[in-house]
Amino acid sequence: MVQGCENPLIDPLPRRAPRVSYRYAEVASTLDEPGTLALFGFAADAPASADPRYLQVALEGFDAPAPLELWQVDAPVSCGRDGALHWSSGGGWLFAAIELDEREHGDAASTAKLAYEQLHHFVAARGAQHVLRVWNYLGAINHGEGDAERYKHFCDGRAAGMGDFFVEGFPAATAIGHHGDPHRLQVYLLACDQGGSRVENPRQVSAWRYPRQYGRTPPSFARAMLLPALDALAISGTAAVVGHASAHHDDLDAQLDETLTNLEAVLASADMAAGFDTHSPLKAYVRHSTDAQHVRDFLKRRLPGVPVLLLHGDICRSELLVEIDGWRYA
Template sequence: MSSAKPDISPHPATDGLPPLGIRYEAMELDTILGDDRVLAVFGFGAQAPAAHADPRYLRVNLEPADATAPFEVWRVQGSVHARRDDGIAQSFDGDYAFGAIEVDEAAHGGIENAAAVAYRKLLAAVAASDTPHVLRIWNYLDAINLGAGDDERYRRFCVGRAAGLEQGFVDAYPAATGIGVRDGRRVLQVYWLAARAAGIGFENPRQVSAWRYPRQYGIKAPTFARATRAPTRSVQVYISGTAAIVGHVSHHHDDLEAQIAETLANIDSVLAAAQVAPAERLSAGAVLKVYVRRSEDVAGAHALLRGKLPAHTCLLLLHGDICRGELLVEIDGVQSA
């Protein structure tokens, strides 16, 4: 991995991709999918439709903090076409691509091999497309903290992901999230955003890069960048799943307020590294997902975040398990100028 400082001077207006539109929308699913500029739509929890014939729709089995959640909608400027092929749902508009795969762990002997299969298929799919540059990946797996030491399911997932990548992402890792669902299905869900031009990965000066974590965190370190700045005409930064980790150590055990404050400090730090202006960080251009481990913390987390963030920052709170058992909350999202 290169440590050289990249050149990210602003593109001329005629250069770069149009930014991806990302919003939370409380509309009928078929109405949303009726727009041919929609690249992908995500529903959350048991109240969302389980499936749809349109490959652009995916349900994520994370229960929303409220009874129902809005859909997360990705819009592009071009006309979108979609297909399913070899178990992968994909959609494209020429600038961007969405892809999703679900892998049954039982068919592959467990989470480790399921992760390897998922990532081999991901790499093959993007390599065969006109959008070969992965900007962002989301990983959702059941019972993420089950197991002790190196047998913990998240650590086995990391081993499998590394095996599946092999020579993939040699120059730079994309931003990513790994969160635990509680559906008991043992089906690994991986989805991604790719583009026809490469983004730039950034690290957080307050944290050790994930791929450099010491051996105490598992056989294979997690393989992701803390953020990716998209190759867009205006600033757009994809923020990886971020929690109260400083250096490589978790902080503020059992203190929700302090963990949220530390998490927001980490997000501010990585956005600064990506050269996002102070006034734009976690501004009205931010769309955030907040994963909360304990149901009794949801109301407090919502109140704390609303007290710390601008009123127009878009928030979606979901029940989810974090990759380390002592962490109570994780936040990911996108910051647009």
Template structure:
């Protein structure tokens, strides 16, 4: 069986979720209000499109253990650990060392608690495309992440977590992550250059993440953690029109699923998607296009956000699942 599930629920159900002893995490998407006390609760300051108020709920199959270690909030069961970390930037050009510090803390907490393998990491910080000290902030973030991952991973290019990096409009570097006691399998997209092999034109250090991670939970149950995916072929951005970018993004998602399915006894199916858009859009048209391309209509959350490249208008990440009968 799967050790947890992820669902989208209405904000009105948040209090009930926080009373559940199986709750690994509850992520809200809005501007922060009062300081958060519960280590399982987090806020990503991104406006939701479409007028809804949605929370992301991670539910364990068993009661969880909750705590704070090395400044990292966490909740875990016997198999997986969910971690959350928030750090304030102490200077305008401090994102690179701050990112390295945040990742070192994630690894320290995960290893101390017995979950040494990062499977998926979400990264959020403000002004992602702004230049500071002659370097775009996303590229500074990539340099800090690379510094930490090289130090922490013995086989760097084959054990990278899936990831996304998204721009917010509120201060603070926010990370949340999923870690396991055992590793997953790194999946790369044959249509795209692996991000860790990008040429130097994309910054002093290449982005350090895998396109996806395939994780087996026993012999019959599998998760595919899909990184932020955009309109990129090889290493170059494609198209200036939103819908053309969406179609290219969906081509990439299908190629990634096909690559992972080569290792699967049963096909993976998209179970949950998160779509980041730079501006408000016709969500009905997007939902229809996504459902047609993926031959599935999974629960999908639309958030307004900045993407890691200025020219990109949309990015999609998510979860696919597979279960053998």
């Protein structure tokens, strides 16, 4: 039973972007703050909460303790559960998340298919039907060779489950491998009752046009999404990819340089000023824990003052050592 559906009427004024920030705080008190749309804890020992707005993400942070990630909107927020799915909404914005165990649904492809079918069904019944940003976290993402790789199976299942979910065009997205239970799939999204503007990177082939060597089903995402009021850019997972090929195998510094070049190219494509600032929270996913301090030092030097959450995660291509996503506010 879906609880607390908001009025689907669309406000003609552009929706101000949710405010995304990192916070060292208590889960309960943060959830009590006005306008809290979603809250994320990182690490296996992150505090638990039954509140539908809270998600304990299956990624370990390299900071101890890791900060919480907070999304806030300028409106009252309602929330609820619908089977395995939990959600919150307010001010025209919708957060929805689902967590599934592959052992209950067959394999990576069938579990991804079910996750996207359920998210599609739920979002289609809401007023906020424009999916702008999606995050996907799955275990053992690089296990398997060729078309048997789990990430490729995930892409197959995602495409099978989405149907006409993204008929307007693909959202910005991230897909990262976690180091927790290998059967655990987490997918969550941000949607709005107004559409955004998709942004591509001229240095890269659009992901959905990747050649066959990357799997039967190409990844389904835009490089970034400019939110309805043009006041924020949601940036997809970005790595050292030029054209469609991975660059600088086994060279962490060169991959970091290339990734920052790609991030700047995305900002330019969105007609945003160059650079990131103290209000531009980023996540850096680092494959090898031994590289974490080096990545931290590199980003502090190149992006001084920018809040960066360092997480232990595997990139969707085994040769890539780091990936960065996040937000850039106008």
